[in-house]
Amino acid sequence: MMNKESGPLADGTDEEPATPAVHADGLTVVRGPRTVLRGLAFDVPRGQITGLLGPSGCGKSTLMRSIVGTQAKVTGTLDVLGRPAGHPTLRTRIGYVTQAPSVYDDLTVRQNLDYFAAILAPGRAAAERRRTDVTRAIDDVDLATHADSLAGNLSGGQRSRVSLAVALLGTPELLVLDEPTVGLDPVLRRDLWNLFHDIATRRGATLLISSHVMDEAERCHRLLLMREGEILADDTPEALRTRTDTDTVESAFLHLVDQAVEASRTKEHTR
Ligand SMILES: Nc1ncnc2c1ncn2[C@@H]1O[C@H](COP(=O)(O)OP(=O)(O)OP(=O)(O)O)[C@@H](O)[C@H]1O
Ligand SMILES: [Mg+2]
Numbered sequence: 001m002m003n004k005e006s007g008p009l010a011d012g013t014d015e016e017p018a019t020p021a022v023h024a025d026g027l028t029v030v031r032g033p034r035t036v037l038r039g040l041a042f043d044v045p046r047g048q049i050t051g052l053l054g055p056s057g058c059g060k061s062t063l064m065r066s067i068v069g070t071q072a073k074v075t076g077t078l079d080v081l082g083r084p085a086g087h088p089t090l091r092t093r094i095g096y097v098t099q100a101p102s103v104y105d106d107l108t109v110r111q112n113l114d115y116f117a118a119i120l121a122p123g124r125a126a127a128e129r130r131r132t133d134v135t136r137a138i139d140d141v142d143l144a145t146h147a148d149s150l151a152g153n154l155s156g157g158q159r160s161r162v163s164l165a166v167a168l169l170g171t172p173e174l175l176v177l178d179e180p181t182v183g184l185d186p187v188l189r190r191d192l193w194n195l196f197h198d199i200a201t202r203r204g205a206t207l208l209i210s211s212h213v214m215d216e217a218e219r220c221h222r223l224l225l226m227r228e229g230e231i232l233a234d235d236t237p238e239a240l241r242t243r244t245d246t247d248t249v250e251s252a253f254l255h256l257v258d259q260a261v262e263a264s265r266t267k268e269h270t271r
Helices: 060-068 109-120 123-139 156-168 186-201 237-244 250-267
Strands: 022-029 033-046 049-053 074-080 094-097 174-180 204-211 220-228 230-235
Touching: 022 060, 033 060, 033 220, 033 230, 049 060, 049 174, 049 186, 060 074, 060 094, 060 174, 060 204, 074 094, 074 230, 109 123, 109 156, 123 156, 174 237, 186 204, 220 237, 220 250, 230 250, 237 250
Parallel strands: 049 204, 049 220, 094 174, 174 204
Antiparallel strands: 022 033, 022 074, 220 230
16 A cells, blocks of 8 residues: 655655645746746645646646656746656656557567566565566556567557556556557446556555546546646536536536637737
């Protein structure tokens, strides 16, 4: 069971108790000539699933890359598990699945996981823990029957589950998953969402999951709705539906987009 409480960290310092998993204020990211994230302010609470939703190009992957510390030109405040994003001690505390599956095609599923497990926990002393960890991660994503298949011979959905299994190694406190269910069939999507809930409730981990699929939003504890590099709403699915007087998160989102467009038009007219 993962320790949800704050306490002494691997670097020997104490973490501020009850800090959110992610805290952002005035978070701005510039990519090339464009300001892609515009002064975002939000918190991601611990031990819950937060969905990051919004249309293609709104900045979801950029925000995730900023949180895991791989994005350049990030300004403003961005704290992750009580440390500035990108802090070296965060490396083993965060699991990240990129939008495109990143696995070695010429290795089997188990060899891929063995490789990443050895990076996370090197040395002979950790061999037994690595073996248990790898087997558990393969079971978690339901790939036990394909453990000895070459990753290059798997289907698209199976390959993305290998990436997810890599992120689950070492029981990270924060999982950042960029569209983990794209291209999966409904049964597998349901099973993965059950796994995400299990990881949050039983292991106490925090999950930040991006998606364009609005019905998945209903399965999150909280939602960050984004549009054009800004946050339109930060609330529970229920509160969003109530606030906008709609039946689904999809309708709530469309309602908020219309409101935002209207507000920016009015602003232009009064200039
Ligand atoms: N290397 C880059 N240089 C300049 N602009 C970029 C670069 N990469 C991405 N962008 C721009 O940044 C914006 C946000 O991209 P991002 O990938 O974060 O969006 P997204 O919400 O994840 O989209 P999708 O749902 O399609 O994955 C887009 O407008 C994109 O064109
Ligand atoms: Mg993306």
